[in-house]
Amino acid sequence: MTFKIATWNINSIRLRIGIVESFLKSHNPDILCLQEIKCQNDQFPAKSFRRLGYEHIAVHGQKAYHGVATVSKYPIIESDSTDYCNMGDTRHLATMFKAGGRRINLHNFYVPAGGDEPDPDKNPKFDHKLRFLNEMLGLPSDHAGIENIMVGDLNIAPHENDVWSHKQLLKVVSHTPVETELLDRIRDQGGWVDLVREKIPVEEQLYSWWSYRAHDWNISDRGRRLDHIWSSQSLVNSLSSVEVLREARGWAKPSDHVPVISTFEFN
DNA sequence: ATGACGGATCTAATCCGA
Numbered sequence: 001m002t003f004k005i006a007t008w009n010i011n012s013i014r015l016r017i018g019i020v021e022s023f024l025k026s027h028n029p030d031i032l033c034l035q036e037i038k039c040q041n042d043q044f045p046a047k048s049f050r051r052l053g054y055e056h057i058a059v060h061g062q063k064a065y066h067g068v069a070t071v072s073k074y075p076i077i078e079s080d081s082t083d084y085c086n087m088g089d090t091r092h093l094a095t096m097f098k099a100g101g102r103r104i105n106l107h108n109f110y111v112p113a114g115g116d117e118p119d120p121d122k123n124p125k126f127d128h129k130l131r132f133l134n135e136m137l138g139l140p141s142d143h144a145g146i147e148n149i150m151v152g153d154l155n156i157a158p159h160e161n162d163v164w165s166h167k168q169l170l171k172v173v174s175h176t177p178v179e180t181e182l183l184d185r186i187r188d189q190g191g192w193v194d195l196v197r198e199k200i201p202v203e204e205q206l207y208s209w210w211s212y213r214a215h216d217w218n219i220s221d222r223g224r225r226l227d228h229i230w231s232s233q234s235l236v237n238s239l240s241s242v243e244v245l246r247e248a249r250g251w252a253k254p255s256d257h258v259p260v261i262s263t264f265e266f267n
Numbered sequence: 268a269t270g271a272c273g274g275a276t277c278t279a280a281t282c283c284g285a
Contacts, residue, residue, distance in 0.1 A: 011273080011274065011284085012273095012274055012275075015274075015275095036274090036284085038274070038275065039275095063275085063276085064274085064275045064276065064282095064283090065274095065275080065282095065283075065284095113283085113284055113285050114285075115283095115284090115285085116285085125283095155284095155285070164269075165269090168268090168269085169269085172269085172285085173285065174285055209285075210269085211269050211270060211272080211284095211285075212270080212272040212273050212274095212284090213268095213269065213270030213271065213272050213273090214269060214270075214271080214272090215271055217269095220269075222269045222270095223269090224269090224285080226285075253273095256272090256273085256284085256285085
């Protein structure tokens with residue numbers, strides 16, 4: 001039984017449903033987790049997904065900002081969202097799947113970006129980001145017989161080779177030590193494994209986001225790896241491949257993020 | 268200075284992203 005899971009910060013699902021459809025046709029994931037859908041639940045283009053065989057849909061949207069959705073070819077046994085920081089915003093969606101004898105809970109996250117100034121006393125957005133991450137510290141990868149996968153836009157590039165210039169980004173939100181160390185603690189305390197770096201050596205530069213503001217994103221290549229797929233240690237042996245779809249940044253009217261894909265083989 | 272842009276909304280000018 002194959003579980004091919006993709007995550008993609010789409011930056012408006014209504015604007016980009018066309019490239020999402022072509023991505024689904026060309027790469028055929030079983031499950032797609034979206035962030036920044038930027039619409040309310042009843043505005044989500046569910047019919048487009050159903051037409052392509054994604055009959056199981058969980059949406060947690062809001063007007064204009066944020067919003068996460070998980071669409072699947074496999075049945076979603078249950079879904080649930082947690083309101084991190086009690087802000088009433090839509091940044092988390094958990095969906096439960098059965099895979100053979102396993103029960104797998106898939107977390108779809110959109111962690112706050114954190115604004116410009118990396119100082120929680122001066123910048124409430126950075127304070128929000130740190131409080132959100134601190135609440136994620138309690139999240140176990142393996143609990144009561146349920147194995148977990150975590151995907152999404154975590155808005156942190158943890159390693160030196162996850163950014164185009166480690167030195168130049170040390171004081172830039174997304175790569176400051178307070179953020180990267182907190183993300184390491186979330187991973188280690190929860191027993192999570194960074195699946196993308198299991199397959200693509202940390203010595204290689206790897207990005208999943210490039211700014212819209214660059215003159216030529218591909219030539220300047222000043223990217224960051226903000227989008228992640230983690231799982232419990234118990235699922236690592238079932239991981240067959242990962243892919244970061246860099247080419248998607250060059251598609252017509254692209255998102256500034258590209259899909260990140262992991263494939264599991266369960267027996 | 269990566270930031271020389273691109274979303275959604277109160278369709279004009281503003282807020283937001285990272």
